[in-house]
Each structure stands twice: as structure tokens, then as C-alpha cells.
Amino acid sequence: MAKKDSAAFQRCINPACAATFDIHEALTACPECGNLLDIAYDWEAIEVPKRLSDFERRWARRTDPLDFSGVWRFRELLSFAPEEALVTIGEGQTLLYHNETLARQIGLSGGNLHLQYEGLNPSGSFKDNGMAAAFTHARMAGARRAACASTGNTSASMAMYAAAVGMQAVIFIGSGKIAYGKLAQALDSGGLTLQIRGDFDDAMRLVQQAAPRAGLYVVNSVNPFRLEGQKTIMYRVLEALSWEVPDWIVVPGGNLGNSSAFGKAFIELHELGLIDRMPRIAVINSTGAHTLHTLVGDKGLSWGAGSVDDEAIAKYYGYLDAGGLRAHTVATAIEINRPVNLKKCLRALDAADGVVREVPDEDILDMKALVARSGPGCEPASAASVAGARLLVEEGVIGKSDRVVCIITGHVLKDPDVPVKYNSLTGEALVDALGLFSREAPKYQNLPVEIDADLEQIVKVLEGGA
Ligand SMILES: *Cc1c(COP(=O)(O)O)cnc(C)c1O
Ligand SMILES: [Zn+2]
Secondary structure, three states: OOOOHHHEEEEEOOOOOOOEEOOOOOOOOOOOOOOOEEEEEOHHHOOOOOOHHHHHHHHHHOOOHHHHOOOHHHHHHHOOOOHHHOOOOOOOOOEEEEOHHHHHHOOOOOOOEEEEEHHHOOOOEOHHHHHHHHHHHHHHOOOOEEEEEEOOHHHHHHHHHHHHHOOEEEEEEEOOOOOHHHHHHHHHOOOEEEEEOOOHHHHHHHHHHHHHHHOEEEOOOOOHHHHHHHHHHHHHHHHHOOOOOOOEEEEEOOOOHHHHHHHHHHHHHHHOOOOOOOOEEEEEEEOOEOHHHHHHHHOOOOOHHHOOOHHHHHHHHHHHHHOOOOOOOOOHHHOOOOOOOHHHHHHHHHHOOOEEEEEOHHHHHHHHHHHHHOOOOEOHHHHHHHHHHHHHHHHOOOOOOOOEEEEEOEEHHHOOHHHHHHHHOOHHHHHHHHOOOOOOOOOOOOOOOOOOOOHHHHHHHHHHOO
16 A cells, blocks of 8 residues: 555645645645635555555554554555654544444334444544644644644644654633633643634634734644645544444534545545445534524525635625624533634535534433443534434434434533533522523433431432442
């Protein structure tokens, strides 16, 4: 499986422009027309395996860090760098697990629900898949400093990879908008952390403006290499399903990097003849950060063979600005009103017969509780996928015996505040803390029992309980 880095190049996603750029350039938008860039490949020049199952031979070579990596064991499918340049810290050792309890709870009577648990990554979220690829490219481009705007997980992952390869990490975060576990990681890894008085969308704008002036290599998902790494999440889903394509991939939508990467992964596999059909993709917003749902669901925005209605997007953003409307959701990882990968996501929805839904924070937290009751727990944003799947089953869009894969994007300890509040507060205190649950108590609340240090009392409680 030889490799030639010249087989890859960068290309504008706008078909009317389609400008191409050398693979070594560090760009986050097309200099010609401002649209996003893709990594494109001259597949003829790459020795791609004839069947996906050919990748299995790497399972026997787990002592080789590249074959161990859940990203680079699929390296022919993201072949933009020579092997000796690839960066890995063991990302992608993730788990697809079948969850029958949760399947029943969300109405899948056929019981075919799988959770792709990305919380097992080194930094505890799927972002590591993308960072392995972005840092590989950062080194190819000769970068010294990496930067991102972040709701938390991007910075945690970036800071960890920067530390591993000896680069400086510069983090732009909106003040008060970062979950504790994620901030802890960024600070501990030595990242220079700028707490900006503003929200994520402000931080995102500023990092892009600061990058050329301060020589920063941007690793947000506007970086097309990030998405190449995140394609591998889908390869691992297929791998775990013995290379069978599921009916549905359900994913939370924030900056829409994942949904875009998943779409690209399946489009390429299909073109290469490595899969014979596309799964459908469902992207799930929170009702408090629902730009994609509004634009696609209400306003009918679509990819339209690449001629996206830019005016409709500008008009909606103008409306947000005029009203001072900010994203607000307990799922901070998807608390984003201006998703940078919007157009790529539209392309993915078009190719994968996709749907978009929004779910309220109450549902996200209830489903988060249920995820943890039947397997490894997750952070709030991750549970949006399960809440979305439940809604789509209820609507009859997802069939009861469809094979459904929900992406569980991050580990439960990323945001420990939320489950503590959900499970320990009641009444007004709970409403104040989480800004929701005006009802008596959350559905799956698990209140701790306060008790004296007294054996008889303990025995009494245990006899009364389960
Ligand atoms: C980044 C993130 C998301 C959002 O993913 P996008 O690719 O930006 O849509 C969802 N969940 C978690 C845990 C995240 O860290
Ligand atoms: Zn262009």
C-alpha cells in the first residue's frame, strides 16, 4: 500500500469555482471565492484496497502505532501525507455497542440500536480523530502555533496534540461557556487560553482574523484536514458492523464538521465501489441553537448542486444579529448559531437523503440519563443524537426495525456539572441551575439519599429500596 502525497490536493467546494491548491498550503477558505475547501484525491494514484475487509489485515499489526490508530489504519482513504509524517497518540480506539435497553426505550421494537462511543478517545471526544489529521498537516505546513475557537472539546484535543508534538496551543473561548472537564484539560496541557468576553461565534470570528497576523495554524473544522480524520469514525462503524451499511447515522449538529465528514466519507466509499448503498444521515440540533434546522427545515435551504442560496443564509444571520439572538443550550458543545461547515453539511444531506431535527434541552438531558443507565455515559450534546433518533422513530421516519447508529460524541466526565445538578437539585434550584425543568423533577432523576452515619438507618433504606 504505497503512498504518494502528490495524489492529494485542496479544492474549493463551490463547483462554479473549483479552484485547486497545493496540499502543503494552510488555508481555511478558498482565496478565490471564500467558500470552504475539501481535500480531494487522485484515486488512480493511490493503492486503495479492493474491499473494505482488506483493512482487517492491520488488526494483526497493532504494535505498529499507525496500524493501531483508529484513524491511520484507514490511511489510504485519507492519503494526503507520507507515512513518516503521520501524527498519532492512539486515537480512535472506540466502541460500537448494541444497546437493546435503549432501543426499546426509544421505540425501536426491532431493537437495532448501536451507539458509536467516541468518549474513549485520548481526550475523551471524537475531536481527536480530526486532530490527528490536522496536526499531521500542521507539521507538513511548517506551523509552530495551533489555534482554535472552542466550546471546549476542540481546545482540549488541540492542546493535547500540541503538547504531544511540541507546538504551542492558543485557545479562544467565549467567557463562561466552557464545561469544566474541557477547560481543565486545556489548562493542564499548557495551552495559552484566551477567555474572550463574548460567545463562541465571536471567538470563531476572532481566531480567523488573528490567524494571518499572528501566524496561527487554525484547527477548527474549517480546516479541511480535520474532516479527513473524522471520516474514519464512519469507517470504524462499518468495520464494527462487518462492513454492512446501516440504515441511519444520527449525529448531533454543532459546527457541522462531523455530519460533513460523514457525508464525504460515504460519497467517496460509494464512488470507489467499496459500499453499494448510502446510509441516511440525521443531524440533530438543540432547539436553543437551531440554525441548520431553521434554514433546512423551515426555509428549505439545500445544496442545489453547489449553488447554495447565500442570500437566505445572510438574511438569517442578519436577523440573528438584529435581534441580538445568541445560541443557548445546556449542550454547550453544540451551542453554535453560525455553523462554519453549513454548506458541506448541506452537501452531505443531499447525498445521504438526510433529515434535520431539533430537540429541546429537557429531552437531551433525559436521553443523556438513559444512555448512562444502560452503558457508558456521555456529555449532554452527545445525547442529542439519541433524542433525535427517538423523535424520528416517533414520527415514523426511522422505521422500527431499521438499523440505527447514534454517535456518542463525548465522555460523561467532560461536563460533570450537568449530571450533578440534574440528579441532586429540585424545584426552583434546579430551574435556576439548568434553566429548564419547570416540571416537578427530571424524568430520570437519581437523587442521593441523605442519611445519618447509622447502620440501622442504612439497612432500612436498603430494605425499602430495590
Ligand atoms: C464538537 C462536538 C459536537 C459538535 O460536532 P460538530 O462537528 O461541530 O457538529 C458534538 N458533541 C461533542 C461532544 C462535541 O465535542
Ligand atoms: Zn472557490
